Amino acid sequence: MLRIQNVEVIYSDVILVLKGVGLEVPANRIVALLGANGAGKTTTLKAISGVLRTELGEVTDGSIEFEGTRIDGMNPEEIVRLGVVQVMEGRRLFEHLTVEENLLVGAYLRKDKEGILRDLEKAHGYFPRLKDLGRRTSGYLSGGERQMLVMGRALMADPKTMLLDEPSMGLSPIMVKEIFRVIQTINEQEGVSILLVEQNARIALGISERAYVMENGRIVLDGPSEKLIENADIKEFYLGLSDKGKRRSYRDVKHYRRRKRWLG
Amino acid sequence: MNELVQLIVLGLMEGGLYAMVAAAIVLVFKSTHVVSLAHGQLMAFGALAFWFVLVKLDMPVPVAVILALAFSAMLGWTTERFAMRPLIGQPLFAAFLTTFAVFLMMDGIFQLMLKGESVSFAAHLPKGNVMMMGVSLPITQLVSFGSCLVLFLGLALFFRYTKVGLGMRATAEDHQLAQSTGITVRSIFSHIWVLSAVVATIGGVSLANVMDIYYPLPYLGIKGLIVALVGGLESLTGALLAGLLLGILENVSAGYLDPVVGGGVKEVAAYVLLLLVLLIKPYGLLGLVRIERI
Numbered sequence: 001m002l003r004i005q006n007v008e009v010i011y012s013d014v015i016l017v018l019k020g021v022g023l024e025v026p027a028n029r030i031v032a033l034l035g036a037n038g039a040g041k042t043t044t045l046k047a048i049s050g051v052l053r054t055e056l057g058e059v060t061d062g063s064i065e066f067e068g069t070r071i072d073g074m075n076p077e078e079i080v081r082l083g084v085v086q087v088m089e090g091r092r093l094f095e096h097l098t099v100e101e102n103l104l105v106g107a108y109l110r111k112d113k114e115g116i117l118r119d120l121e122k123a124h125g126y127f128p129r130l131k132d133l134g135r136r137t138s139g140y141l142s143g144g145e146r147q148m149l150v151m152g153r154a155l156m157a158d159p160k161t162m163l164l165d166e167p168s169m170g171l172s173p174i175m176v177k178e179i180f181r182v183i184q185t186i187n188e189q190e191g192v193s194i195l196l197v198e199q200n201a202r203i204a205l206g207i208s209e210r211a212y213v214m215e216n217g218r219i220v221l222d223g224p225s226e227k228l229i230e231n232a233d234i235k236e237f238y239l240g241l242s243d244k245g246k247r248r249s250y251r252d253v254k255h256y257r258r259r260k261r262w263l264g
Numbered sequence: 265m266n267e268l269v270q271l272i273v274l275g276l277m278e279g280g281l282y283a284m285v286a287a288a289i290v291l292v293f294k295s296t297h298v299v300s301l302a303h304g305q306l307m308a309f310g311a312l313a314f315w316f317v318l319v320k321l322d323m324p325v326p327v328a329v330i331l332a333l334a335f336s337a338m339l340g341w342t343t344e345r346f347a348m349r350p351l352i353g354q355p356l357f358a359a360f361l362t363t364f365a366v367f368l369m370m371d372g373i374f375q376l377m378l379k380g381e382s383v384s385f386a387a388h389l390p391k392g393n394v395m396m397m398g399v400s401l402p403i404t405q406l407v408s409f410g411s412c413l414v415l416f417l418g419l420a421l422f423f424r425y426t427k428v429g430l431g432m433r434a435t436a437e438d439h440q441l442a443q444s445t446g447i448t449v450r451s452i453f454s455h456i457w458v459l460s461a462v463v464a465t466i467g468g469v470s471l472a473n474v475m476d477i478y479y480p481l482p483y484l485g486i487k488g489l490i491v492a493l494v495g496g497l498e499s500l501t502g503a504l505l506a507g508l509l510l511g512i513l514e515n516v517s518a519g520y521l522d523p524v525v526g527g528g529v530k531e532v533a534a535y536v537l538l539l540l541v542l543l544i545k546p547y548g549l550l551g552l553v554r555i556e557r558i
Contacts, residue, residue: 051444054353081445088444095439096552105434108427109446157446171388 001026002048002069002084002161002195007039008061009047009217017043019217020062024162030187030194032204032225034238035214040087041197044214045163048195049086050076066161081109083160084232087153087167089197090144099130102138102149106156115158123152126182127201144175151179151232155186161193162186168200201238205229213238270399271519272512277405279511280412281474284467285488286495286503287419291460293497294436296453302343303464304485305370310336310465311472312377315385325389332461332469340461347435352450371482382478389442389473395508408470415466416504423433423500432456436498490534494541496548506541506549510534 002025009018018040025031035041046052047059050071064072071079072149093104103123107116124131127148133141138149147167154162168176168181184207186192198204205211205225213221213234228234285307292300314332317323323331347366351359386404393400421427435442435452443449464485471484491510495502510533518530541549 014423051440051442054440054443056353075448076443077448080444085446086444092438092441094434094441096437097433101433103429105430105442105445108431108434155447190496205488 001065002193003065004044004048004062004064007044007047007059007064007066008070009043009052009057010060011055011057013058017217018047018058019215021217022062022224025195027160027192027193027233028187028191029210030183030196030208032208033195033197033214034199034204034211034213039214040193040217042165043217045086045165045197047072048079049084050074050165051086051088052077055081063079072227077109078128083158085154085157085161086163087150088167089165090148091143093138093141094151097137097138099138099149100134101143103130103152103156103242106153107158108158113139116156118205119158120157123155124128126155126186127152128220142223143170144172144179147171147179148182149174151186155190159192160247163195163197165197166199167196168198168203175250176203183207183227201234205234212214266398267519269517271515273399273401274405275512275515276508277409277511278474278515279508280409281467281471281507282413282484282487282510283493283504283507284412285464285471285485286491286507287416287478287500288460288464288467289488290495290497290503291419291463291490292458293469293492296348296359296433296455298348298363299420299489299497300363300460301360301485301489302347302366302370302486303375303460304482305367306336306343307464307468307471307488308460308477308482309339309370309468310484311468311477312374312460312500314465314469315383315472315477318385318388319383321450321459323451326430332465336465337458340459342455343461343543344457348453348457349450364452367482367485375479376480378478380479384472384476389431390470404473407495408473409472411466415463416500419463419500422557428452428455487534490538494538494548496545496551498552499548500552502548502550510537 005018005022005181007022008016008020010016020128021030021040021044023033033041033044043052043057046055046057048064052058060074063070066082066084069084071084072264094105097105103120107119108117108176113223129145129150130152164183167179171179183194185196188252196204196208205228206256208225211228212219212223221231221233275501285303288307289300292298294301310332313335314328319329342353343366345501347362348359351362360494394403394406416530431447431452433456434445435449437449439449444539471483492503493507494510496507514530514549517533521529545551
């Protein structure tokens with residue numbers, strides 16, 4: 001169980017990005033985190049994984065707990081050791097390393113050689129393409145292959161919770177479907193809980209059990225995903241549908257602004 | 265013809281020495297993105313430690329090698345811990361200037377210890393020449409060149425096959441990403457300074473074997489920097505290539521041009537090479553070409 005309570009994040013001592021965010025990711029569950037650009041979704045993930053500090057960000061209030069241990073203030077590598085792994089936005093790879101070396105870097109903290117080999121097999125099982133590409137310099141992979149590789153790399157750390165930041169970004173619809181199928185399988189077969197940040201609200205609500213919606217550094221809505229998908233505001237702002245289920249024009253901007261103010 | 269071969273072979277051997285010093289600088293730059301001037305001193309102090317154990321304490325050669333390497337490892341660790349680590353997250357230029365400060369400080373200590381004299385341990389090592397393919401080679405040079413090749417091979421294997429080596433390569437590419445995959449970047453920096461100090465010492469001992477320990481020795485670190493720049497700052501192979509190239513160039517040009525212009529060509533050759541290479545290939549011979557998919 002990953003529990004975030006009332007977290008406040010300040011960048012460079014002045015910029016208040018998160019204004020009291022609270023959410024929970026129970027074990028073995030998929031939880032989605034939705035929101036517009038700049039709402040603070042990525043910052044939330046970085047606060048959890050601890051890489052915030054390399055960007056001069058700081059958790060100034062609230063607490064982040066993983067399985068009862070407070071992890072805010074820990075170094076990123078300690079948090080990875082506990083089993084919380086972030087897959088960063090933009091599918092960042094070690095471009096000059098081969099595909100297989102990238103996977104092995106994912107297991108850097110582990111000492112059990114057999115376990116690492118087993119998980120390498122496992123990663124190859126989820127993403128057979130990675131096995132074929134093993135010796136290829138990873139900088140030349142396509143977008144879909146990159147997404148497979150960063151997820152495979154996260155799996156190599158033998159995680160209990162994965163933080164996925166926009167896995168669907170810039171991928172073809174077929175590839176998006178494939179990636180989300182694998183996310184679901186990983187959740188079911190490995191018992192890995194997943195906190196999923198997405199712009200593609202429809203698919204994120206489709207596979208998650210619970211979802212949170214962020215605006216301006218706050219959680220403004222949360223609930224079971226099947227309820228949220230029926231929520232009028234979600235329909236309107238994230239799925240582009242009006243109350244009656246018809247498509248709706250954004251020419252009606254004033255209305256949109258008004259609603260958004262109410263939300264924030 | 266025979267003279268040319270002799271010049272080339274001697275140049276090759278000398279180039280190996282430059283390559284080792286350059287390798288130390290490349291190691292640090294690759295991982296931490298800091299261009300280090302301090303390695304000239306790390307190299308000189310390593311050579312001094314070797315001399316101290318071998319000549320002053322009169323210990324056998326293997327003991328001297330081990331103690332000198334241990335001492336330089338400590339020196340590298342100390343430099344990282346107290347001079348470089350407080351600057352993590354600060355502009356790289358600050359770190360660069362700090363390495364210069366370290367250079368100057370250690371230079372003072374170095375001069376104080378030597379008091380303007382020169383010391384040498386060559387007398388305690390095997391001497392003589394061997395003839396190979398009609399060229400007469402000093403044994404000391406051969407040993408130095410051999411250790412250079414072994415060193416580079418060792419480094420290549422280390423980076424290719426060990427876990428720490430993989431961690432270092434990953435860190436070299438992206439600090440934040442490395443951290444998020446569980447690599448302790450700070451400890452990698454520390455390891456890399458220790459490793460590079462050891463490499464610098466091997467280079468320093470080999471150099472001192474050829475040229476004695478006196479005040480200009482640390483300044484050969486600057487030459488190491490030139491070699492590293494020519495090779496492309498991020499490539500060990502580049503350092504080796506550029507080192508050998510410079511060695512040959514220096515010797516051959518000095519051999520043929522010195523009688524004409526009256527000497528000094530050797531001192532200039534390195535800078536001419538640097539200028540030419542950077543004009544044609546700004547990233548150096550084997551500098552990192554960014555991977556960009558179009």
